[in-house]
Amino acid sequence: MNAHASNGHFIDLQKVSKRFGDNGNGTTAISNVSLSCSAGELVLLLGPSGSGKTTLLTLMAGLIEPSEGQVLLFGEEVRSYSDGELQRIRAHRLGFIFQNFLLIESLSVLENIVLVLRFAGITGSHAIEEARRLLRQFSIEHLSDKSPLKLSQGEKQRVAIARAIANGGELIIADEPTASLESSQGLQVIELLRNLAHAGNRCVVVASHDRRLVEFADCVVRLRDGAIEALEVHR
């Protein structure tokens, strides 16, 4: 697995379509999408509910395979990876921010981070030190021992972002990261994500229906009924 694709894109979608169900009765979630994302970019997949944002996000992360077309993840066709290789890519090179955060509630904040570090092969005191460093970076070290159940929405999102970058992955996949937040908190989060993309030289792909995020994105992909309605490059 090379760090970058030969063409420099982390993700390269070529005429990708995704259908669910039987050919006769199935629904087309994504239709003929071509798109590429590179390091240092914040890409916004924008569209209303049912427009195919999340499906496109999971295609880009290699969690599902396209029905047609090609998805190149880090320069390799997703279908060419074995299950084990995809698991290792997720563990080492991808970070995920889920809608509603999806922190593991049985674990403390610190343990949520340590868990991801463990998947990336960092264990013991190194993992704990690294998790504390990340929490400090996001000014939430005081929450280390708390259960996610006792955090505010804003705090949960910060922990979720810390968890997403814990493994040092170059590609961050964020599904509706501002949906559960108040307006001001949402803007803080998208600024944080933009900073991760620009300063951290990562590629951050955000799926959202929130139009206010447009001004923060380097590339906006407007989706409607599974197809690209418009593609705007701001940088």
Next chain:
Amino acid sequence: MTNYSFRILKAQPARTAFTIGGVALCAVLMLFLLSVYRGVADGSVEYIRHNRTDLWVLQENTTNILRGSSILSTGHGNLLREISGIRSVSPLVFFLSSIRKGERGSTVYLTGYDPATGIGAPPLITQGRNIQNDGEIVLDRSFAAKSGFHTGDIVTLKGDSLRVVGISVQTNMFVVQYAFVTLRQAQSLIGYPGLVSCYLVQVQEPGTVASMKERIREEIPGLEVYDHDEFLKNNIREMQSGFLPLLYVIAAIGGIVLTTILTLILSISILERRRDFAVMKTLGSTHRFLGGLVYGQGLQISLTGCGAALAFFFPMIRLIEAISPEVSTKTSLEQIAGVFLTVSVMSGVSSLLAARKLARIYTLEAFS
């Protein structure tokens, strides 16, 4: 990982307690069965083991005294004594008989021996003394407790009155218990003064046991002759054939119940936390790690259940023995270790069965 397994269990305290209770009950059942088996095994053959002799001589086709009937005569004893190289010949009489005290009657395995030689005596007297004369009887402790007999009591046996002079242990065969009277008394009670069940023979030269065995067979037809170890094995085999199948069936049922309970609980736990598992899969967890979480839960439940079983077992045994004195148990460290190992293996099997559900949890579920 262990930490997370523990947290999952802690999040459902009532269910976890219920499961641990189920495991503990199964472990107690296994421990109890093993202890009863060991108690019965020892009680059944301890009498034979204690009365160590060179040769046991019985009627032809009789292999044991637990469930075999051997009828010989005093004449056989005389023939044995005539064989050169034999040091002593001690007759014993065994038969089932009912002992009465007032209106109550209970069956014992009555054993008649010669108190002058002491060969055929009970292994251990815990209260009173051994019989010395006719008109005396020694009872097994479990039998005495169950039937309400004490030393000094007068009991009736086939119309004869006998005084209880002692209480013995290691004489409990579970379904029936030994009682000891003089040989003469036993022969009188059975109504055939010349009747003997078997002879315990000691040879003059220790190295001649095998040859003497053959010689007795050749010189006195109609006899079975066993050396001590062979006879002991026969009786153990007889005891096991009557008891072990039942034990295996109950233990197997206990094991199946335990595995089923654990598999169900672990499966429910996986399904309830399927979103967590989906998130962990998406974040790059290996199947091994997720399986380890399930196994960790199973193991923690099992070990805690075994600990609870151990804490509960000994007081329970004391209670059972107080209520039913005929239940004789014997527990060893090996038995406890065996039960712990069995429960651990079963928890491993349950974890494997439950962990199959993990394959049907998909990363996409983290995005739904």
